[in-house]
Amino acid sequence: MRQNNVSAIIDLNEPSDALLPLTQFRPVGTLPFAGRYRLIDFPLSAISNAGIRDVGMFMPRSARSVQDHVRSGDAWNLDSIRGGIFTFPYVANKDYSDPANRRRYFDDYLTFLRKSDSSYTIVIGARNVDNINVQEVQQFHVEGNNPITVLYKRQLPDKVNANEEALNISDAGDVTTIMKASEITPDPVNHMVPMHMGVYFLRTSLLIDLLQNASQREEFIRLPEILHEALEVYNANGYEYTGFYANINTIKRYFDANMAMLDEANYQALLFSQREIYTKNLNEIPTFFSKGSDVNTSLLGTGCRIEGQANHSVIFRRVIIDRSAKVENSIIMQGSKIGPGSKLNYVILDKGVVIGPHLTIEGTPEKPIIFEKNMSVLRASDIKKGVQH
Amino acid sequence: MSTEMLAMILAGGQGSRLGKLTKSTAKPAVPFGGRYRIIDFALSNCFNSGVNTVGVVTQYQPLELNAHIQNGASWGLDEKNAGVTVLQPFASREGEKWFQGTAHAIYQNIDYIDLYQPKYILILSGDHIYKMDYEAMFNYHKAKKAALTVGVLPVSMEEATRFGIMNTDETERIIEFEEKPKKPKSNLASMGIYIFNWPTLKKYLVDSYSTDGKMEDFGKDVIPAYLSHNEPTYAYAFHGYWKDVGTIQSLWQANMEFLEPNNELNIGDREWRIYSKNDALPPMYVTKSAKVNNSMVVDGCYVAGDIEHTILSQNVKVGTGTVIKDSMVMPNAVIGKDVTIDHAIIGERAIIGDGASVIGTEDDIAVVGFQEVLGKEVEDE
Numbered sequence: 056m057r058q059n060n061v062s063a064i065i066d067l068n069e070p071s072d073a074l075l076p077l078t079q080f081r082p083v084g085t086l087p088f089a090g091r092y093r094l095i096d097f098p099l100s101a102i103s104n105a106g107i108r109d110v111g112m113f114m115p116r117s118a119r120s121v122q123d124h125v126r127s128g129d130a131w132n133l134d135s136i137r138g139g140i141f142t143f144p145y146v147a148n149k150d151y152s153d154p155a156n157r158r159r160y161f162d163d164y165l166t167f168l169r170k171s172d173s174s175y176t177i178v179i180g181a182r183n184v185d186n187i188n189v190q191e192v193q194q195f196h197v198e199g200n201n202p203i204t205v206l207y208k209r210q211l212p213d214k215v216n217a218n219e220e221a222l223n224i225s226d227a228g229d230v231t232t233i234m235k236a237s238e239i240t241p242d243p244v245n246h247m248v249p250m251h252m253g254v255y256f257l258r259t260s261l262l263i264d265l266l267q268n269a270s271q272r273e274e275f276i277r278l279p280e281i282l283h284e285a286l287e288v289y290n291a292n293g294y295e296y297t298g299f300y301a302n303i304n305t306i307k308r309y310f311d312a313n314m315a316m317l318d319e320a321n322y323q324a325l326l327f328s329q330r331e332i333y334t335k336n337l338n339e340i341p342t343f344f345s346k347g348s349d350v351n352t353s354l355l356g357t358g359c360r361i362e363g364q365a366n367h368s369v370i371f372r373r374v375i376i377d378r379s380a381k382v383e384n385s386i387i388m389q390g391s392k393i394g395p396g397s398k399l400n401y402v403i404l405d406k407g408v409v410i411g412p413h414l415t416i417e418g419t420p421e422k423p424i425i426f427e428k429n430m431s432v433l434r435a436s437d438i439k440k441g442v443q444h
Numbered sequence: 445m446s447t448e449m450l451a452m453i454l455a456g457g458q459g460s461r462l463g464k465l466t467k468s469t470a471k472p473a474v475p476f477g478g479r480y481r482i483i484d485f486a487l488s489n490c491f492n493s494g495v496n497t498v499g500v501v502t503q504y505q506p507l508e509l510n511a512h513i514q515n516g517a518s519w520g521l522d523e524k525n526a527g528v529t530v531l532q533p534f535a536s537r538e539g540e541k542w543f544q545g546t547a548h549a550i551y552q553n554i555d556y557i558d559l560y561q562p563k564y565i566l567i568l569s570g571d572h573i574y575k576m577d578y579e580a581m582f583n584y585h586k587a588k589k590a591a592l593t594v595g596v597l598p599v600s601m602e603e604a605t606r607f608g609i610m611n612t613d614e615t616e617r618i619i620e621f622e623e624k625p626k627k628p629k630s631n632l633a634s635m636g637i638y639i640f641n642w643p644t645l646k647k648y649l650v651d652s653y654s655t656d657g658k659m660e661d662f663g664k665d666v667i668p669a670y671l672s673h674n675e676p677t678y679a680y681a682f683h684g685y686w687k688d689v690g691t692i693q694s695l696w697q698a699n700m701e702f703l704e705p706n707n708e709l710n711i712g713d714r715e716w717r718i719y720s721k722n723d724a725l726p727p728m729y730v731t732k733s734a735k736v737n738n739s740m741v742v743d744g745c746y747v748a749g750d751i752e753h754t755i756l757s758q759n760v761k762v763g764t765g766t767v768i769k770d771s772m773v774m775p776n777a778v779i780g781k782d783v784t785i786d787h788a789i790i791g792e793r794a795i796i797g798d799g800a801s802v803i804g805t806e807d808d809i810a811v812v813g814f815q816e817v818l819g820k821e822v823e824d825e
Contacts, residue, residue, distance in 0.1 A: 090727030341740035
């Protein structure tokens with residue numbers, strides 16, 4: 056198969072306000088996940104595993120963390136002599152009443168797509184935790200009746216928020232509209248709702264047409280809305296994704312998805328699948344568990360020093376849990392330190408947070424307490440610096 | 445192309461004293477410390493010392509070593525007009541170029557070295573665990589206007605009987621070399637690390653192989669020749685952790701020392717990092733039933749058993765009810781349920797079936813070889 060048969064567009068401009076303060080300096084796509092990943096590893100790995108080598112990355116406002124993580128794309132085999140990762144600077148909050156800005160927005164997409172010379176394009180975000188088989192999606196698309204394929208995951212209504220997007224699927228199996236989850240009648244048999252994953256697969260020529268038409272219009276319309284509209288005009292094939300899935304759009308989702316990885320079945324299914332999840336490789340020393348440490352049901356990155364306790368927690372690289380400290384039901388990001396005797400339960404520490412000695416910080420499963428990047432919490436009065444949504 | 449000093453890492457040794465662990469791999473490719481292979485130390489030292497052109501001389505079972513080194517990018521050794529080259533014996537019009545000894549291996553690779561026209565050549569061995577600034581030794585070599593500088597390690601007088609010992613005068617010039625002396629006159633043990641002025645060494649080698657061909661080994665032949673010809677030869681003393689891991693016992697010992705939080709090697713020092721080529725694996729998973737104490741664990745590991753004073757390397761699986769003590773488990777080993785492992789080295793990709801025992805003692809470390817299968821099949825978790 057020709058390598059440039061399919062190209063990919065990853066749009067990192069995704070709503071992130073509900074994930075503050077974790078997304079203050081990073082897009083949803085570079086949120087750390089499961090002890091060693093960033094969310095963007097999932098789409099990049101899916102793309103890489105399908106042999107796709109042309110990737111257009113449309114950068115978010117804060118692009119530094121993306122550049123730092125993705126670099127040349129070599130971790131995903133995307134640094135080959137043909138194709139590779141093409142990045143496009145942030146444009147989303149420009150003034151689009153200015154025709155020059157508008158032209159620029161469409162030109163970026165059109166230039167990338169024309170240069171890729173691909174037959175098909177997958178448009179994907181970076182906020183999903185999943186492991187998509189893009190080749191299977193392509194096959195499904197080729198066999199389908201509609202010019203667009205859209206991906207969905209069936210979920211129980213109590214697992215989703217009423218306002219999240221779901222697909223309306225006709226009796227014939229065509230996706231006709233995108234609606235709020237609360238407006239969709241659950242399947243009478245399995246009681247589930249087909250949730251919109253925000254992933255589209257279509258002919259590159261059609262996508263070029265859609266973008267060109269949109270560029271002629273009076274009002275400005277972005278790619279996600281263009282695709283949404285096109286889906287309702289043409290109808291779409293609905294591809295059901297059945298693997299592990301989490302749409303990281305709130306703190307609660309982020310927390311739950313990390314905790315879900317502590318369930319061995321999920322960990323094995325998502326991370327030890329035939330389709331590997333790749334990430335930037337780092338030279339880090341082994342994690343040291345000292346005498347008297349006590350770790351259970353936890354994921355850990357390398358370079359940690361564990362002297363105290365960790366239970367049911369996700370612990371990233373280079374974390375120090377000092378003697379007699381106890382971390383439970385928490386997410387501790389890279390380089391954070393927990394002082395001796397401190398107790399954390401339902402807490403999210405962003406990178407480089409320092410927790411002093413003998414502090415007790417207790418959130419709830421519904422509302423974990425979040426401490427921003429590089430924050431110091433040295434005495435009891437500092438605990439109120441934590442954010443709870 | 446030219447480079448001031450080029451390094452040659454001698455990585456062709458069979459490491460026969462490592463027995464089953466080197467049956468199908470060269471000693472420098474033997475895993476160490478959970479995330480490393482032995483040669484990572486020499487390669488990282490090169491990068492950290494600013495030596496950016498490195499030839500790795502291989503001979504015995506080089507497949508794994510080749511796969512590990514690739515283009516050298518993992519050690520930052522993939523610069524343009526520099527970087528790592530893996531050198532294999534090859535046939536030419538003069539016949540096949542198998543290496544008869546350390547100096548002969550350099551002679552056989554003169555063409556490679558001359559590509560870079562170095563003024564100096566640094567000879568390293570690929571089977572030592574240490575962190576050393578070769579630039580400091582290089583500066584010493586230049587300051588002494590030496591033709592040869594030998595890296596030496598001060599050892600105790602008792603140990604000196606087991607090493608090649610350099611006897612020096614008050615200016616640190618080497619006046620005598622004794623191999624494993626019964627009554628050592630000095631405690632400066634050769635580390636097998638040399639800096640030569642390349643044109644001089646080349647002349648010695650070429651002259652020798654155009655006549656009697658006696659320059660096979662640096663210790664046995666070249667150093668004595670340099671001394672008898674009064675070439676300025678100096679000893680550069682290295683102070684710090686240095687371990688030859690040529691035997692099962694010393695490999696186990698070095699791994700156990702690596703576990704010590706205040707180990708002199710100081711692997712966590714971010715100013716002198718040891719790099720390696722590793723796959724990006726999932727984070728380690730420590731289950732509800734696991735107990736991990738005084739141990740090192742790395743990514744890709746799945747731990748459901750009791751781990752005490754042990755190193756688990758990448759992608760090692762340990763089942764429930766299993767107890768591992770005072771041991772080193774190499775990458776991709778799969779250890780079933782209710783297994784007992786004590787004072788052992790478990791080789792790469794070994795499979796230890798449910799209920800099996802691997803028991804050694806401090807003086808007699810048990811070894812399970814590369815891809816060796818022990819006991820009955822492991823049930824899937």
